[in-house]
């Protein structure tokens with residue numbers, strides 16, 4: 020079973036992440052599902068009527084503005100990193116948290132690697148589906164890579180210059 | 185000069201520790217080549233033709249004598265005894281071993297230096313005028329703003345993986361010695377009529393394959409808003425910049441595709457949400473940073489030093505040097521001195537460990553123990569008493585710093601090219617050398633006057649050939665090294681991109697081609713005209729005619 024880093028701990032994954040081209044056909048009614056943005060936009064009504072938990076995932080070239088009005092329906096918003104060097108999901112995460120005040124889980128999916136976790140967390144991610152071939156226990160160490168930060172971000176709204184003794 | 189407090193120091197030490205771990209995981213095979221790549225790049229480590237290259241930041245070109253000695257130590261201990269000062273006010277070591285890089289970074293951290301974000305698709309080292317704080321034509325000192333930008337951009341979590349690298353330059357003087365028109369963001373610090381400080385903001389300039397001069401998107405940004413506005417620009421770029429093609433990924437392509445007006449609208453729409461948030465700068469922070477850049481303890485002089493002027497009259501060599509290598513200082517009786525790293529037959533910008541130590545020593549004795557690195561790849565002592573200049577000149581001669589060619593044709597900007605760089609189409613250093621040898625008559629060089637000759641070994645334009653008054657670009661012609669020449673580029677105020685002269689030349693033709701171009705200028709100029717002025721007046725045709733007429 021895939022494991023997830025959430026709030027600094029390793030937990031078992033209970034959600035199902037649907038492929039980008041998934042359709043409504045054969046969708047379980049009771050499973051917790053993270054659906055692709057396209058499916059949500061087309062079938063929001065049907066998806067809302069299910070009993071199971073609902074999340075949505077956005078690819079790096081999709082904009083959070085597309086779900087800004089719908090956030091109350093999602094327990095999870097997952098943002099994809101097709102490759103770790105594609106940094107667009109950092110901005111999407113910050114907008115979700117800072118602009119749209121999304122309170123649920125913001126999950127990093129895709130090419131999620133230890134050396135990016137510190138920055139991801141700063142941008143508002145609180146759950147990390149580390150790439151399957153990586154060891155999540157070791158990755159936890161990276162949250163302590165830096166003891167302080169210069170800029171404001173989602174995790175610390177005050178820049179260092181407003182905190183400097 | 186900015187001095188780290190415990191926060192700044194802790195952060196660079198954290199970074200050394202992090203990179204040591206990453207290097208160990210890479211060497212142990214836990215990180216793939218591809219995964220290690222952006223990590224090492226964000227620590228300035230390239231792997232190139234013969235060995236890794238480590239690029240160390242010299243933030244906005246300021247370096248203390250103590251830091252310079254540390255660079256000399258690293259060059260000796262971990263490299264082949266020299267280092268290369270780059271056109272982006274950085275320093276590069278060409279031969280360090282990968283395993284040693286964490287140790288090198290630890291040595292650097294001891295003297296408040298680092299290699300953070302000197303490479304990779306992130307916000308790079310901010311650059312400025314090498315004469316910041318001392319130039320007679322300065323309106324506002326850009327250095328506190330550069331340091332504020334440095335701190336804001338260091339480990340910025342949202343912008344560590346931009347579509348492409350991102351460079352910011354700041355200028356606060358009448359003349360633009362920071363080339364703000366060819367940076368991703370160019371900031372011109374100004375004062376408005378009420379005397380308030382703010383920024384004129386240019387965006388989307390750059391060289392490389394698609395050379396473009398930046399467009400102004402804001403004519404006066406009050407200083408309080410600097411960082412929130414930069415955040416807004418970067419966010420728009422991070423979200424909408426192209427990522428499908430690395431040659432179209434710079435912000436200049438986005439600005440051009442949207443048009444500067446639409447780009448500005450997007451930035452303003454984003455900024456409307458974040459303006460006045462906690463990142464808005466405070467008077468207290470600006471003062472905290474600015475107090476590191478106050479004037480040193482200058483002596484009072486009523487005007488120019490009489491002995492110095494007399495020596496200039498009596499000694500031609502000294503006068504030649506003084507004419508080219510001194511910059512007017514805002515304090516009477518002082519001068520800013522350029523130590524040339526461009527003697528003939530040395531790769532432009534190269535300095536040996538001994539030279540670095542000598543430069544540190546000169547700085548300690550003559551210039552408040554500080555130096556500057558210029559984007560023309562020279563060093564500067566910014567605060568020298570005129571009464572010391574003659575003695576300093578003699579010491580410079582001994583150390584090979586006294587080539588009196590600053591700003592002249594032989595003060596060439598040149599990238600490492602095919603001798604060192606895996607991406608090169610052609611060698612560049614031997615071309616620089618051949619041109620320097622051809623123009624060895626100092627009187628003639630002084631007569632030709634200010635002239636920027638810039639050479640790049642490929643269209644990545646590390647040698648800024650597009651903005652050379654004369655630009656030389658290495659091209660590959662059926663596997664042979666050829667050189668394309670452009671004229672009329674300019675990196676100063678009213679920056680412009682050079683126009684191509686015509687078909688390219690073989691290496692051995694290059695000195696002759698440059699000679700002919702100079703001949704056309706000398707024959708056509710009016711007494712007050714510099715090369716660029718004459719070119720702008722008479723245009724390309726006469727140059728073209730002369731160069732190709734004889735070649736046929």
Ligand code: HEM
Pocket residue numbers: 230232237269270271272276348349366367390391392393434598599600601604605606607644645646647
């Ligand atoms: C030897 C190894 C080097 C490699 C592999 C290298 C590679 C590159 C590449 C690929 C670009 C183009 C990036 C783009 O346009 O997006 C570039 C740009 C640049 N390089 Fe280098 N470079 C090297 C050395 C240097 C050196 C030694 C200098 C300074 C003398 C330098 C200064 C620059 C500058 C200023 C630019 C930016 C031009 C612009 O504004 O677009 N590079 N480099």
Ligand code: SF4
Pocket residue numbers: 599600601602605606607608609640641642643644645646647
């Ligand atoms: S311009 Fe080309 S050849 Fe020169 S250093 Fe840059 S990438 Fe290498």
